[in-house]
Amino acid sequence: MDRQASDVTIPPLGLGGVFARPDPGANVVVFAHGQRQRAVQPPQPLRLEALRRAGLGTLLFDLLLPEEAEDRRKVFDIPLLAHRLAQATEWLHSAHGAGGAVPVGYFGASTGAGAALLAAAEHPAAVRAVVSRGGRPDLAGVEALGRVRAPTLLIVGSLDPEVLALNREAAAQLGAEAEVRVVQGASHLFEEAGTLEAVVVHARDWFVPRIGRERGQP
Known part of the structure; x- marks a missing residue:
């Protein structure tokens, strides 16, 4: 773990996570995944470090407890996962987290x-x-998609046609600025050479002007 990151526990359930802020003025990207993934597992460090270099803080935490992770009903319980994201955001705004209502962005994958x-x-x-x-933005439901006010970028691999179709349909239903970007040669997990790097660039370039501080970026 790098010197900027620390292990944290998010109440009330005691969900474990890793939180890093490059400096006290940094706003925060919260990672939301459909299964347990921690920052110590590749390829997470690539994404985390790219955002930190751009001046953003990061919070990666487990949406599910260890005993819940194998329960498919919990993995696809979108209201439950959304509630825990909200709890993590509340923790960020507390004195134990970032301390104050810092602008937050969400980086979701799969059901997250x-x-x-x-x-x-x-x-x-x-x-x-x-x-x-x-991701599966459609799992939020049409009614919720229409109430989203946060600018949303949907990144999909060109070799993932079913998910690409779902994302394009969801983009048309979103109530905010929305864009679908296709990474050529990428499958669902973006395991092909260079595809994850492309995701990182797209995500960074989306987040920085929307939640980054007003300053020049490296």
Whole structure:
């Protein structure tokens, strides 16, 4: 773990996470994944470090407890996951987190994208931008998508046609600025050479002007 990151526990359930702020003025991207993924597992460090270099803080935490992770009902319980994202955002705004109502962005993947958009719809003042990577925004539901006010970027691989179709349909239903970007040669998990790097660039360039501080970027 780098010197900027620290292990944290998010109440009330005691969800574990890793939180890093490059400096006290940094706003924060919260990672929302459909299964347990921690910053110590590749390829997460690539994404985290790219955002930190751009002046953004990062929070990666487990949406599910260890005993819940194998329960498919919990993995696809979008309201539950969205509620826990909201709890993590509340923690960020507390004295134990970032301390104050810092602008927050959500970076969702898989079912976590649906949860991120549902949470954004429920808490429009707290969430300034959303990025989805190979996600299922449709799982948020049509009604919630129409209430989203956060600018949303949907990144999908060209080799993932079913998810691409779902994302294009969801983009048309969103109540905010929305864009679909296709990474050529990428499958659902973006395991092909260079595809994850492309996702990182798209996500960084979406977040920085929307939740980054007003300053030149490196």
